[in-house]
Amino acid sequence: MKVALIQSAPKLNRSNLAEILVLIEENKGADVLVFPELSLSGYLLQDKLYEDAWKIGELAELAVASQQVDIVIGAALWDDDHVYNSALYFSQGKLLHIHHKNHLPTYGMFEEGRYFASGRTIEAFETPYGYAVMVICEDLWRAETIAAIAASEADIVYVLAASPARGFDENGIDIESQWDVLLKSTALLSHNYVIFVNRVGFEDGLGFWGGSRVITPVGACEYTLPLFESNAKTVELNHCLQKLGRYIAKKKS
Numbered sequence: 469m470k471v472a473l474i475q476s477a478p479k480l481n482r483s484n485l486a487e488i489l490v491l492i493e494e495n496k497g498a499d500v501l502v503f504p505e506l507s508l509s510g511y512l513l514q515d516k517l518y519e520d521a522w523k524i525g526e527l528a529e530l531a532v533a534s535q536q537v538d539i540v541i542g543a544a545l546w547d548d549d550h551v552y553n554s555a556l557y558f559s560q561g562k563l564l565h566i567h568h569k570n571h572l573p574t575y576g577m578f579e580e581g582r583y584f585a586s587g588r589t590i591e592a593f594e595t596p597y598g599y600a601v602m603v604i605c606e607d608l609w610r611a612e613t614i615a616a617i618a619a620s621e622a623d624i625v626y627v628l629a630a631s632p633a634r635g636f637d638e639n640g641i642d643i644e645s646q647w648d649v650l651l652k653s654t655a656l657l658s659h660n661y662v663i664f665v666n667r668v669g670f671e672d673g674l675g676f677w678g679g680s681r682v683i684t685p686v687g688a689c690e691y692t693l694p695l696f697e698s699n700a701k702t703v704e705l706n707h708c709l710q711k712l713g714r715y716i717a718k719k720k721s
Contacts, residue, residue, distance in 0.1 A: 477669025
């Protein structure tokens with residue numbers, strides 16, 4: 469199974485869809501393409517949210533593109549008269565699953581709870597490549613999220629993020645180190661590959677650091693994309709590592 473991590477820099481307007489369709493065409497040699505959180509919308513929409521949020525019917529081009537390659541993508545999405553920060557999975561010409569972000573940060577530089585409605589569930593769903601779980605950024609900073617992933621039928625975990633850079637020192641970026649520990653813990657506890665795709669670019673003083681990565685089921689960082697630049701990387705997953713992680717877990721229990 470080949471997964472392409474698409475570390476993009478979305479704009480705060482609807483032009484992102486056209487650019488994403490180009491990126492899909494350029495990377496369709498993979499089995500699954502993974503884009504960052506809110507990659508169809510930009511992050512700091514604020515009062516523009518209700519004007520720029522997408523409706524499912526407006527994303528038909530992504531469904532068509534998914535006839536060639538599965539697509540995991542983030543968007544501000546209208547659903548039942550509410551707007552959610554959502555992750556969508558398109559495959560074989562249709563929308564397979566939607567995850568609405570459960571935990572909306574509303575502290576410091578973050579204001580998501582002022583604008584978005586919150587989701588309530590984290591569910592595994594079947595894809596052509598096994599069962600998957602999608603979560604969005606702050607979702608993973610909750611113990612109950614990791615517990616739900618570990619208890620699910622998931623074979624792979626997709627983590628879509630728009631994480632701003634903060635905590636700079638001589639050793640690097642604090643937030644990158646914190647994410648690395650969190651992602652490795654999720655992989656080890658769930659015995660799954662964890663695919664983390666974080667955006668880059670700048671919006672109103674926020675700089676997003678990228679550093680997208682693949683964590684193996686035994687907690688090793690297998691691939692990392694560069695910091696602060698748009699990039700794409702196709703990675704072939706070794707499912708023998710997943711089986712090994714689950715075998716080790718059974719032996720320990």
